[in-house]
Amino acid sequence: MYTMREPLRRAEQLFGDREAVVCGETRRTYAELAARVRKVAGLLDSITDPGDRVALWSANSDRYLELFVGIPCADRAIVPHNTRWAEPELAYATDDAGAKVLICDRDPGGLADLVDTVIRLDTGQYDELLDAAPELAPEVGPDTLAGLFYTGGTTGASKGVMLTHANLMANAVHAQLAQPVLDDDRYLTMAPMFHAAGVYAALAVMWVGAANVIQPAFEPNETLDLIEGEGVTCAIAVPTMLAAMLEAQTARARDTGTLRWLSHGASPIALELLKRADELFGCELIHLYGATELSPLATIFRHEDDFLDDPARAKSCGTAPPGVALEIRSPMGDTLPAGEVGEVTVSGPNVMVGYWNKPDQTEAVLNGGWYSTGDLGYLDGQGYLYLVDRSKDMIVSGGENVYCTEVEDAIYTHPLVLEATVFGIPDDQWGEAVHAVVVPRDGADLDEAKLIEHCRVQIAGYKVPKSVTIQAEPLPKSGPGKVLKRELRAPFWEGRDRAIN
């Protein structure tokens, strides 16, 4: 397997003069980027030891990209901080990782006390230090730790996912084998780079000498302007971003004709959203499913846009790419045949080494090279994966299993619905009752009774929400755009023994 030095090594040798990264006013060639990555090693050499952790707390930028590659290639481990974390969460990750250095684009506040050195990106300090640093390229191997990637806060305490150079390069291989970035592509990064989705293709883009176009912070009109202005050919979006882009494109159409493909992942998506994306962008739509623990790709559904009128296949998240093995397993660990629902289990060189300093939690999910995702699903006869739900989101009502995704899909087919989420709330009669929280489109007059009626004609009675909260404010989300269902659900369960976790 490879180290993270390989993509830039090749790009510098073959495509030194090509545009490597575009961010705002900054444009750098591969020769320049490769030199800066070696200077990151020179800079860290003077203030840390090999293997030390370096926290990065920053919005997307060209410098984020060079640090994402540069810190691991300096034989240090990167610890990307979620910019939406509150102070206690930031402190937790910094402390848990034992970070020696914090590189940040804002006032570090109390975090400064937790590290030996703070380097500011927003004051010119980083650039000055980098200019003065020597170029170094210390020895790293495929099994060298590249970083600790703290999992989003949707469940329990945050865990540092240990990914090696080989893990992240395996993902680059798998993504390229399934859905190649080409050497003349211009790839747009709009998702936050502290998340797996934000850096999903960064290494592959460098490997082939394509251009990384980086949006500092997602704003749908700016995204569309970037696609038009930079001639973007491919990009990844999370569903909430895609929804916002569709609204913005409907309001004012840009020329997005350069787009070859648009991929989406990180959370379930409504079929209606895909149909609108197909209409408005007309490029290949690609569904990705994965987990930080998988570096992150587990399955990919290419040409999803060709299946939007095939309601069965359209709900799939695709097949495992070459290099990734996927099985559905029973609670006893047996491999289940096609059609049977069980836990999605994955092996391959992309599977994390473990959780940092958490051997028990590592052991709970890693077994002989196989990672248990905690997601429930089944495979069809062609190896296409269908997720039925995340096990923790399943509602048990009157003895019947209700998978939240199915209910959400029903609600999303209503034309006035912008966002929706479904979870179980306590119910004296049924144990749990299905509850929905819905955000209507701007100014739309959405009525609870009518929405329930809308669902009743689509899904079984026990799956239909018993109650609906209709609210104007957007649903709370984690960094990668995943709805924080727990946060919405918690007040309903206050003071009760939790029937489900």
Added chain:
Amino acid sequence: MYTMREPLRRAEQLFGDREAVVCGETRRTYAELAARVRKVAGLLDSITDPGDRVALWSANSDRYLELFVGIPCADRAIVPHNTRWAEPELAYATDDAGAKVLICDRDPGGLADLVDTVIRLDTGQYDELLDAAPELAPEVGPDTLAGLFYTGGTTGASKGVMLTHANLMANAVHAQLAQPVLDDDRYLTMAPMFHAAGVYAALAVMWVGAANVIQPAFEPNETLDLIEGEGVTCAIAVPTMLAAMLEAQTARARDTGTLRWLSHGASPIALELLKRADELFGCELIHLYGATELSPLATIFRHEDDFLDDPARAKSCGTAPPGVALEIRSPMGDTLPAGEVGEVTVSGPNVMVGYWNKPDQTEAVLNGGWYSTGDLGYLDGQGYLYLVDRSKDMIVSGGENVYCTEVEDAIYTHPLVLEATVFGIPDDQWGEAVHAVVVPRDGADLDEAKLIEHCRVQIAGYKVPKSVTIQAEPLPKSGPGKVLKRELRAPFWEGRDRAIN
């Protein structure tokens, strides 16, 4: 990295019903092929121990393909015998590898005495044994030895190149990243499968669920009929095959419109040949350069057909694919800048583990993960490789490597030979032809035909000199007495600018 089980594992899960292999009247699906590969393990389990070597001496066939994958996946090492070898060469490789089993499609002759078990492919024995064998899938790892691939030796004796599962899978990754076989491709194997070129794409073809169309023995009219009849989309040929195909296609044109690309490698090619291939087939032409020790891909020149009127670039053998690092080094081991001629040196997960039982010869070519090819060349500013000569004393004739020392050794066994030297001279059909210059002992009456006959019983036909210059005057020598081969060779190559390619 991966094991050789990965491509069929995926193909069976995703494309079980698709056509995996076509050879003559035989057509098998991926489900069938995967089951047969497990039966190969079941068959070998009863007659060998893990790690044992199994020699395969056979023409191309669907069974060659299942053994090429099945023997390594049984945790045994395959030893492919060159079907052109003379008896002493076959015996040497069988003995050197310590093969316990010989699987062959012909009378094993004296080889039967060198192994514990002979299994005949041509008598129905193999099929009977396979039918009766249980399906097994023993544990193998990426670093498990997959095979010993014998290649000519600079010091006379042939060397067993040790390639692991990871080596061969790395090549599949590199080839796919540079020049992907697609899932609806139909790939034609016409080169002998005992050669790296013959199995170059076999694993990648399986990985994506494409079809392997196998030609038992090259015959240009049959090749063209296969392309037309089977709708072949891609293939690899050695230049002599390509030349023969062009002759046959000129004589009687077949519909080859399904061809997406045609790659060539393993020996020098004339620009005129490429121009005719471009005219007659009109598909993408791809130049490959590599070595058995590299599993085998080192560089690839895609869309070579776009550069046939660019005499400078047309002489290149392309760039290293993602995953392969290539440097030009001085005799002192320093990396040379673009434009300077030195030894082509390669690193990556495709580099062999070493030569079987030959630690000194391994050490001579492997240094810190870098393999010294023995070829001299330079890189241009875009990383394109240009070969200028071989530092190894080797001839490439019809895609086969001929080590001069081995031929010289055979000549020297003749009692009337005083001095002899061997080198390659230009040959329109074979690229290079083996030529010898011989000085007889005083007054001896040495005859060209008899000398050639003397060689034929000792070495493979392609190694036997095609022509011999017999001269009375001593061979020119340097101060320390080394034969100045270059001086003798130069007149034959005058006016040619492509000594090798």
